[in-house]
Amino acid sequence: MIDREQVLSILEGYDPTSIRIGVVASHSALDTCDGAVSEGFGTLAICQKGRERTFANYFRSQKDPSGQVTRGVVDDVLILDRFKDLIRPAAQSFLTESNTLFIPNRSFVSYCGIDSVENDFAVPIVGSRNLLRSEERGDEKDYYWLLEKAGLPYPKKIDSPEDIDRLTIVKVHHKVKTLERGFFTASSPEQFYAKSKELIAQGIIEEDFLDSARMEEYVIGPVFNLDFFYSPLEERGEKIELLGIDWRFESSLDGYVRLPAGQQIGLEKDGVLPEYTVCGHNSATLRESLLEKAFELAERYVKAAEKHYHPGIIGPFCLQTCVDKDLNFYIYDVAPRIGGGTNVHMAVGHPYGNTLWRKEMSTGRRLAMEIRRALEQERLEEIVT
Ligand SMILES: Nc1ncnc2c1ncn2[C@@H]1O[C@H](COP(=O)(O)OP(=O)(O)O)[C@@H](O)[C@H]1O
Ligand SMILES: [Mg+2]
Structure with a gap:
C-alpha cells in the first residue's frame, strides 16, 4: 500500500x-x-x-x-x-x-x-483506497468475507455443482467481454452441466470457468441497490445516509423476461441463454417498513469495514441486495465506492437524498459537498487516502 x-x-x-x-x-x-x-x-x-x-x-x-x-x-x-x-x-x-x-x-x-x-x-x-480490494471477488478478504465478519445476510453459497438443489446463480467472467459477466442459472447438477456445456460451446465462458466461479442461491425477488453515504465529518446528525436506490437493466435478460413464457422456453431449448450485461439503471424506493432494516445493514457494514479495513468506508457505498418473499434482505455484492447506477439520480437528486438535504442531492453532489465541508473545516485528510 x-x-x-x-x-x-x-x-x-x-x-x-x-x-x-x-x-x-x-x-x-x-x-x-x-x-x-x-x-x-x-x-x-x-x-x-x-x-x-x-x-x-x-x-x-x-x-x-x-x-x-x-x-x-x-x-x-x-x-x-x-x-x-x-x-x-x-x-x-x-x-x-x-x-x-x-x-x-x-x-x-x-x-x-x-x-x-x-x-x-x-x-x-477521496474515499477508502484499501477497501477497494474487497471488490476483487475470490480474494482472501473479499466482500463476502467482510459480510461474514459483519454478520450480514448474503445468499447461501453453493460449493459444488453436485450440491445444486435449488435455483442457483453461477457467477463467471465472460470469456470475450472480459469485464462483463457470463452468469447463468441452474436448479440441478444436470442443468448446470448442460448449460455450462452450451455456454462453453458458444464461447461465452471458459472451459475452466468453475475455478473462479461463485455459486450461490438465486434469491427470487426484487433487486435494490442501496446507495448509501458515510460521512466521517458529520458531527450532529447520523453519519450514515441513504441517498437513493437503483436497479439495473441487463442485456439480454431484460429482453428475455419481456417475452411470453412459451417463447422463453423455446429460446432456452435453442441454447439462447440470457446474459447479464449491465446497460442501464432505473430508480426505486423501498416500502417504509424496510428502511429500518436497510439502515441496519449499512450500520453493520460500516462498523465491520472500520474494524477490518481501517479507516473503513469514507463517502459513498452501495449495498446490492435482493429481497425475498418474507422481506428479508440478502446482500449479493458490495461497492465500497460510488455505485454504477447513480446517474439515474444525476441533477434531480435521489428521493431520499433530497428529503434529507432539502435540495437536489445526487451521490455526485453529496461527494462534492463532503469535499466542500472538509475544505471549510480544514479536514481534507480525514476523507482522503
Ligand atoms: N444471489 C442472487 N440472487 C438473485 N439475483 C442475483 C444474485 N446475485 C446476483 N444477482 C443478479 O445478478 C446481477 C449482477 O450481480 P453481481 O453479483 O452484482 O455481479 P456484478 O457486480 O459482477 O455485475 C444483479 O443485478 C442481480 O440482478
Ligand atoms: Mg454488482
Whole structure:
C-alpha cells in the first residue's frame, strides 16, 4: 500500500482555493462531475481515446463571463491511449499539479488494476483506497468475507455443482467481454452441466470457468441497490445516509423476461441463454417498513469495514441486495465506492437524498459537498487516502 505520508504530502501541496475533481470518464463520471459543478468545483475527466466524445464534446462545459457554468459538466479532459496509462507518472503529475482530488469508480480499478491503485497511484483519493480490494471477488478478504465478519445476510453459497438443489446463480467472467459477466442459472447438477456445456460451446465462458466461479442461491425477488453515504465529518446528525436506490437493466435478460413464457422456453431449448450485461439503471424506493432494516445493514457494514479495513468506508457505498418473499434482505455484492447506477439520480437528486438535504442531492453532489465541508473545516485528510 502506498505510503500515507506520500499522499498527504501531495495533498499539502494543493491550493485549497482551486481544488478540482478528477474521475475516470466511465461508470459514474457524469454524476460525479455534475455534483462537483453543483458544489462549485472544476472537473477533469480522464478519457480513453476512442470513447472520449461523451465527455470531451457532448457534456463539455461552458461558462459565462462570471465563471458560472451554463452548459455541461466537464471542464477539462485528459485523453489517454489506454485508461491504465493513468498510472504513468506523467498522467499523475498532470493531476497533482492541477490540484485534482480523485474519485475512484469501478472503471478506475478495473482498467488500472487493483495492485497499481494500491501501490503506484499517488494522487489523493477521496474515499477508502484499501477497501477497494474487497471488490476483487475470490480474494482472501473479499466482500463476502467482510459480510461474514459483519454478520450480514448474503445468499447461501453453493460449493459444488453436485450440491445444486435449488435455483442457483453461477457467477463467471465472460470469456470475450472480459469485464462483463457470463452468469447463468441452474436448479440441478444436470442443468448446470448442460448449460455450462452450451455456454462453453458458444464461447461465452471458459472451459475452466468453475475455478473462479461463485455459486450461490438465486434469491427470487426484487433487486435494490442501496446507495448509501458515510460521512466521517458529520458531527450532529447520523453519519450514515441513504441517498437513493437503483436497479439495473441487463442485456439480454431484460429482453428475455419481456417475452411470453412459451417463447422463453423455446429460446432456452435453442441454447439462447440470457446474459447479464449491465446497460442501464432505473430508480426505486423501498416500502417504509424496510428502511429500518436497510439502515441496519449499512450500520453493520460500516462498523465491520472500520474494524477490518481501517479507516473503513469514507463517502459513498452501495449495498446490492435482493429481497425475498418474507422481506428479508440478502446482500449479493458490495461497492465500497460510488455505485454504477447513480446517474439515474444525476441533477434531480435521489428521493431520499433530497428529503434529507432539502435540495437536489445526487451521490455526485453529496461527494462534492463532503469535499466542500472538509475544505471549510480544514479536514481534507480525514476523507482522503
Ligand atoms: N444471489 C442472487 N440472487 C438473485 N439475483 C442475483 C444474485 N446475485 C446476483 N444477482 C443478479 O445478478 C446481477 C449482477 O450481480 P453481481 O453479483 O452484482 O455481479 P456484478 O457486480 O459482477 O455485475 C444483479 O443485478 C442481480 O440482478
Ligand atoms: Mg454488482
